[in-house]
Amino acid sequence: MPRIEFARSVKSSEIIITTAYLTFNTKNRYELVKITPILEEIVAKSGVAEGICFVSPMHITSSIFVNDDESGLHEDFLNWLEKLAPYNPKGYKHNLTGEDNADAHLKRTIMGRETIIAITNGRLDLGPWEEVFYGEFDGQRPKRVIVKVIGAGT
Amino acid sequence: MPRIEFARSVKSSEIIITTAYLTFNTKNRYELVKITPILEEIVAKSGVAEGICFVSPMHITSSIFVNDDESGLHEDFLNWLEKLAPYNPKGYKHNLTGEDNADAHLKRTIMGRETIIAITNGRLDLGPWEEVFYGEFDGQRPKRVIVKVIGAGT
Amino acid sequence: MPRIEFARSVKSSEIIITTAYLTFNTKNRYELVKITPILEEIVAKSGVAEGICFVSPMHITSSIFVNDDESGLHEDFLNWLEKLAPYNPKGYKHNLTGEDNADAHLKRTIMGRETIIAITNGRLDLGPWEEVFYGEFDGQRPKRVIVKVIGAGT
Numbered sequence: 511m512p513r514i515e516f517a518r519s520v521k522s523s524e525i526i527i528t529t530a531y532l533t534f535n536t537k538n539r540y541e542l543v544k545i546t547p548i549l550e551e552i553v554a555k556s557g558v559a560e561g562i563c564f565v566s567p568m569h570i571t572s573s574i575f576v577n578d579d580e581s582g583l584h585e586d587f588l589n590w591l592e593k594l595a596p597y598n599p600k601g602y603k604h605n606l607t608g609e610d611n612a613d614a615h616l617k618r619t620i621m622g623r624e625t626i627i628a629i630t631n632g633r634l635d636l637g638p639w640e641e642v643f644y645g646e647f648d649g650q651r652p653k654r655v656i657v658k659v660i661g662a663g664t
Numbered sequence: 665m666p667r668i669e670f671a672r673s674v675k676s677s678e679i680i681i682t683t684a685y686l687t688f689n690t691k692n693r694y695e696l697v698k699i700t701p702i703l704e705e706i707v708a709k710s711g712v713a714e715g716i717c718f719v720s721p722m723h724i725t726s727s728i729f730v731n732d733d734e735s736g737l738h739e740d741f742l743n744w745l746e747k748l749a750p751y752n753p754k755g756y757k758h759n760l761t762g763e764d765n766a767d768a769h770l771k772r773t774i775m776g777r778e779t780i781i782a783i784t785n786g787r788l789d790l791g792p793w794e795e796v797f798y799g800e801f802d803g804q805r806p807k808r809v810i811v812k813v814i815g816a817g818t
Numbered sequence: 819m820p821r822i823e824f825a826r827s828v829k830s831s832e833i834i835i836t837t838a839y840l841t842f843n844t845k846n847r848y849e850l851v852k853i854t855p856i857l858e859e860i861v862a863k864s865g866v867a868e869g870i871c872f873v874s875p876m877h878i879t880s881s882i883f884v885n886d887d888e889s890g891l892h893e894d895f896l897n898w899l900e901k902l903a904p905y906n907p908k909g910y911k912h913n914l915t916g917e918d919n920a921d922a923h924l925k926r927t928i929m930g931r932e933t934i935i936a937i938t939n940g941r942l943d944l945g946p947w948e949e950v951f952y953g954e955f956d957g958q959r960p961k962r963v964i965v966k967v968i969g970a971g972t
Contacts, residue, residue, distance in 0.1 A: 512840040519836040528673040532666040560835040568791025582911030603736030637876025681868040682827040686820040722945025757890030
């Protein structure tokens with residue numbers, strides 16, 4: 511069984527909720543973009559010291575996920591997704607609507623839609639190798655992401 | 665790098681937490697049911713203007729996910745899940761317990777368990793094509809879903 | 819369409835945010851550890867009666883997920899993950915960095931990173947068979963998990 515460490519408990523008479531939107535327009539159809547520093551900036555501006563940072567694409571062919579900032583692994587991710595959910599303009603019912611991006615809906619499903627990051631002491635409380643990424647699977651056009659920071663100030 | 669738009673920050677001396685339960689009983693074993701309007705109704709009743717709406721099945725063979733309301737894509741999803749995690753009454757250890765639904769546990773894992781939707785200005789803050797679905801992978805019996813709305817009023 | 823039950827709505831002038839960290843060091847490289855009782859204990863100590871419990875690994879080769887506490891199904895999960903994302907020390911670009919755990923990054927992606935559990939009446943509001951697990955895919959060393967409990971007291 512794990513060791514448990516009760517770190518802190520904060521009570522506040524004020525709840526803070528900050529909203530921001532990001533707009534991406536990637537150069538490539540498939541692209542993974544690190545966004546941790548942007549989220550740190552939004553959290554700092556929010557004044558939230560303890561809480562959560564919710565991040566989600568507002569499009570159904572992209573993903574917010576947490577993983578390693580290592581280019582080899584990113585290639586592995588894209589190759590693996592292509593194997594599990596190949597680009598195949600004629601291979602999906604969805605593509606009969608005139609789209610060619612059914613694979614992007616499936617790829618983003620494997621990667622997950624949204625992510626929450628804990629906020630402790632005014633910072634994203636991430637582990638040593640955790641970085642937050644925007645995963646684009648049907649890019650080369652403007653796509654939005656919503657960020658909601660919720661919690662208590664200092 | 666993306667364009668950042670800081671939209672709004674709200675402070676409130678009152679936190680609101682509303683709980684609702686949904687009960688589904690689908691006609692088919694596998695079924696995808698759009699629930700966005702029901703969630704809009706719950707959020708409206710909660711009085712939360714800024715916050716989050718958490719939605720999760722209370723069963724381990726179903727999913728809440730966000731994607732497109734397009735019937736061809738829904739067929740693609742079900743075909744794809746059947747390929748990645750086939751129904752196979754004799755093919756899983758779990759089915760030695762007398763169950764035949766091991767595939768449903770795996771299918772729901774790919775689709776994800778839960779979803780959070782941001783609330784802005786009293787509405788679900790979804791992108792243009794985002795719709796919320798209940799994904800049933802072992803239906804034809806009553807199954808529950810929990811909804812928690814958390815945030816601040818106007 | 820589902821039946822809707824509006825269960826309760828709570829308003830409070832105090833937000834509570836409690837933080838705890840768990841440290842796992844599993845005996846095996848791949849292991850699934852039930853953590854529901856630990857989370858119940860943390861929620862009880864937090865004093866939160868209505869809210870959410872956010873749980874996330876702080877490492878990128880493990881997962882927090884909800885599913886059945888049935889050993890056959892756990893074997894099915896590990897066999898299935900091995901098929902979808904095999905251990906293959908020479909088969910991934912990431913492993914050129916000297917690592918051999920690229921598969922663990924992919925396995926955890928399928929299982930999902932984080933989980934939120936609703937809190938109602940001071941307890942985790944889980945369905946009858948829902949149990950929370952720590953999924954380890956590159957263990958045999960200390961790995962941390964963060965727990966944030968957010969909500970209102972009684």
